[in-house]
Amino acid sequence: MTKALRAAVRGIKGKHNPPGSPRVAPLSAPAPDDGALVSHRRRGQDLETAILDATLELVGAVGVGSLTMEGVAAAAHTGKASVYRRWPSKEDLLVDAMDHALPPLPDAPDTGSVRDDLLVLLRIMREAINSPSGCAIQAFMFDNSVDRSLIAVVKHRVMEPRQQMLIDALARGRDRGEVRADAVNPRTAEVGPALIVHQYLMQGPPVPDAFVVQLVDDVLMPLLRP
Amino acid sequence: MTKALRAAVRGIKGKHNPPGSPRVAPLSAPAPDDGALVSHRRRGQDLETAILDATLELVGAVGVGSLTMEGVAAAAHTGKASVYRRWPSKEDLLVDAMDHALPPLPDAPDTGSVRDDLLVLLRIMREAINSPSGCAIQAFMFDNSVDRSLIAVVKHRVMEPRQQMLIDALARGRDRGEVRADAVNPRTAEVGPALIVHQYLMQGPPVPDAFVVQLVDDVLMPLLRP
DNA sequence: AGTTAAGAAACGCAACCGTTCACTAACACG
DNA sequence: CGTGTTAGTGAACGGTTGCGTTTCTTAACT
Numbered sequence: 001m002t003k004a005l006r007a008a009v010r011g012i013k014g015k016h017n018p019p020g021s022p023r024v025a026p027l028s029a030p031a032p033d034d035g036a037l038v039s040h041r042r043r044g045q046d047l048e049t050a051i052l053d054a055t056l057e058l059v060g061a062v063g064v065g066s067l068t069m070e071g072v073a074a075a076a077h078t079g080k081a082s083v084y085r086r087w088p089s090k091e092d093l094l095v096d097a098m099d100h101a102l103p104p105l106p107d108a109p110d111t112g113s114v115r116d117d118l119l120v121l122l123r124i125m126r127e128a129i130n131s132p133s134g135c136a137i138q139a140f141m142f143d144n145s146v147d148r149s150l151i152a153v154v155k156h157r158v159m160e161p162r163q164q165m166l167i168d169a170l171a172r173g174r175d176r177g178e179v180r181a182d183a184v185n186p187r188t189a190e191v192g193p194a195l196i197v198h199q200y201l202m203q204g205p206p207v208p209d210a211f212v213v214q215l216v217d218d219v220l221m222p223l224l225r226p
Numbered sequence: 227m228t229k230a231l232r233a234a235v236r237g238i239k240g241k242h243n244p245p246g247s248p249r250v251a252p253l254s255a256p257a258p259d260d261g262a263l264v265s266h267r268r269r270g271q272d273l274e275t276a277i278l279d280a281t282l283e284l285v286g287a288v289g290v291g292s293l294t295m296e297g298v299a300a301a302a303h304t305g306k307a308s309v310y311r312r313w314p315s316k317e318d319l320l321v322d323a324m325d326h327a328l329p330p331l332p333d334a335p336d337t338g339s340v341r342d343d344l345l346v347l348l349r350i351m352r353e354a355i356n357s358p359s360g361c362a363i364q365a366f367m368f369d370n371s372v373d374r375s376l377i378a379v380v381k382h383r384v385m386e387p388r389q390q391m392l393i394d395a396l397a398r399g400r401d402r403g404e405v406r407a408d409a410v411n412p413r414t415a416e417v418g419p420a421l422i423v424h425q426y427l428m429q430g431p432p433v434p435d436a437f438v439v440q441l442v443d444d445v446l447m448p449l450l451r452p
Numbered sequence: 453a454g455t456t457a458a459g460a461a462a463c464g465c466a467a468c469c470g471t472t473c474a475c476t477a478a479c480a481c482g
Numbered sequence: 483c484g485t486g487t488t489a490g491t492g493a494a495c496g497g498t499t500g501c502g503t504t505t506c507t508t509a510a511c512t
Binding site (some may be wrong): 267269270294295296297306310314315316408 | 508
């Protein structure tokens with residue numbers, strides 16, 4: 001899972017620094033316990049997830065360009081050291097965060113009608129785009145400063161399988177006679193996702209469920225009819 | 227022209243700093259003339275345009291989040307002082323740059339056929355989105371860190387008039403019997419622009435002309451047919 | 453000639469980078 | 483159950499970048 005994305009980035013910008021010179025030892029004595037009730041010190045997987053979530057939240061909020069490691073650490077309620085222990089650079093963190101954000105592929109629906117199949121698939125897409133992860137993925141993919149090859153990886157892993165599911169739904173509809181034969185192509189399958197993304201970009205989140213229904217009934221069904 | 231955008235921002239974040247304290251006067255004597263052949267020192271409108279163009283180029287290249295005044299000054303081959311003489315802050319510069327980027331409204335086409343009307347309008351849109359200005363506007367509008375009210379202004383001035391022209395073209399087609407009556411609505415008019423934007427986002431610039439033709443013939447015409 | 457403003461180089465300040473260190477909470481094992 | 487190990491916390495460090503400002507010199511206009 002993570003391999004593909006990691007490899008994609010490592011190949012582009014892999015860099016590390018040798019350890020620095022020693023330093024004078026500070027002699028500060030921190031304050032004693034303040035008797036706080038909760039000091040849940042998270043570890044391992046727990047903390048890692050928290051950092052990735054915080055990264056996604058920040059990317060969604062301020063964009064990739066303004067993402068800072070200090071911001072991430074603060075948002076995750078931890079220190080930079082814990083972040084740097086896991087990821088050598090901001091890019092690496094970003095890549096793993098994106099990987100963490102990728103929603104699992106839903107089961108292919110087969111309700112027996114194109115309309116319902118489309119509705120299921122596009123509703124899943126609506127939920128994805130409305131979620132924090134979806135927001136972060138949007139911000140990531142539509143940022144010109146992000147490496148195009150990275151975007152291509154996300155596209156390949158997120159967009160293409162979903163488009164294929166749409167094409168499959170159209171093909172099943174064609175076999176049932178519901179769908180015009182030459183409407184079964186990638187161009188047509190792109191219409192639904194494109195309009196949802198466009199709605200998201202134009203009106204901002206969240207994309208309402210009613211929009212998806214109107215999209216299917218007012219645009220897709222007339223477009224597909226034999 | 228500029229008024230609307232300026233007012234929109236000034237209302238949101240208007241701030242100025244009082245002058246600072248005096249300082250020790252430096253006593254450096256810069257190098258003498260190096261006999262360079264061109265030292266075109268631009269002034270006034272000329273320089274202002276160069277700065278705005280440089281801003282647009284940078285926004286398109288690195289996004290809003292990573293836009294810096296020093297980068298702008300360098301790209302415009304001038305100094306920060308000349309930038310700050312005109313715009314008190316980065317936001318103000320950004321707003322005027324966007325205003326400078328806004329393409330003029332094209333004349334409404336009326337070729338006598340919906341297909342050709344759509345082709346004209348969407349080709350104009352294609353050219354706009356492929357231009358540096360279009361690239362900058364995209365980066366600006368799809369950046370979550372940009373104030374939503376500002377985006378709304380751009381939307382109102384750029385997107386809405388063009389969508390109205392598309393609706394008008396559909397209405398004329400309906401009157402001629404070319405277009406299904408209930409296809410004359412904003413939702414349908416959105417399809418063309420949404421797919422062009424989606425193509426731009428997914429495949430990156432430039433959007434080829436052939437895409438627009440396919441879009442019209444394979445998607446819009448089947449969608450509109452009575 | 454006199455005025456205006458562009459160019460160039462600094463300044464103090466703040467944020468962020470990536471690193472290091474001392475401390476300590478959570479865990480693992482005999 | 484006590485002890486040793488691992489790893490999170492929190493604070494600092496030096497370095498870099500960008501901000502917004504200031505100053506001086508100099509080219510372009512009136």
